[in-house]
Amino acid sequence: MNIETPPTEKPYDKAEGERRGLIIVNTGDGKGKSTAAFGLALRAHGRGKKVMIYQFMKVPSARFGEHRVFEQLGVPVEGLGDGFSWKSQDLEHSAQLARDGWQKAKAAILSGEWFMVTLDEITYPLIYGWMPLDDVLETLKNRPKEVTVVLTGRRCPQEIIDLADTVTEMGMVKHAFQAGIPAQRGIED
Template sequence: MQIESPPVDYQRQQPTAERRGLILVHTGNGKGKSTAAFGLALRAHGRGKAVKIYQFMKVPSARFGEHRMFEQLGVPIEGLGDGFSWKSRDLEHSAQLARDGWTRAAATIAAGEHFLVVLDEIMYPLRYGWLPLEQVLSALRERPSHVHVVLTGRNAPQELIELADTVTEMTMVKHHFKAGVPAQRGIED
């Protein structure tokens, strides 16, 4: 490891624009996209802001660690799907669930009652063609100016990346699963 000196001559860049709702995208093949979005949700909730989380691939009855914790905190989290496509028994039903879920999520964004809306794993229904990308982009463009939206999932469309204010790409450097270590409660769920 290279040792370096701490910075001492930091020049703070002064923002010139007004505060407004942001579009944040967490994408990439690495772990942590949803976890980062949930961290933002916790931060906003901790500041007394209204938060709503939609999970496009989780079932409504899901009881993963995040569901248990958000329930205890009073942060609404809603599963909109029927699991990942490889677990689905009926892909048209999965697609319809995504469309119905998007209708609810879009209405929440448009209503402007929430400071932060998380659209977890929305990239899957976008990539599968279950949701029209233009509908999502339009809802993001037309949202009330104070509403922040976080969208997560692998392979975010370029049009969404261009619209977003902040895009973070999670890159896998090393993953325990590749060494044969299975998923563990409290880490992956």
């Protein structure tokens, strides 16, 4: 480890632009994409802002840890899918759920009712060809200027990355699963 001297001067100047909604993308093969998005949702909710979370791969009846705490806090979370593709009994049904879910999410974004709309795991139905990328791009471009949209998932389409204001790529350095350790409740759910 290298020891560093802490900065004694502010390392940046204050931004001069206008405050507005952002497009934020968390992508990559590492852990933490959804977790980071949920952290933003908590931060916004803590400031009294209205937040809506859509999960494109989770079933509506999902009761993972995030669902339980968001329910306690009064933050709406809606599962739009039927689980991961390898668990699906009917991929066309999964695709239709994604398209129907997108219509709900699109309406929420364009309504201007929400400060933040999170589209968790939206990249999967996009890269599987289940949803039209052009419609997502148009919606992001034409959303009310105060609406922030957070998108998560691996292999985010470059067109969304190009449009986004902030993009973080989570890189996996090491994962417990590789050592044969199964998923842990409270960590990966």
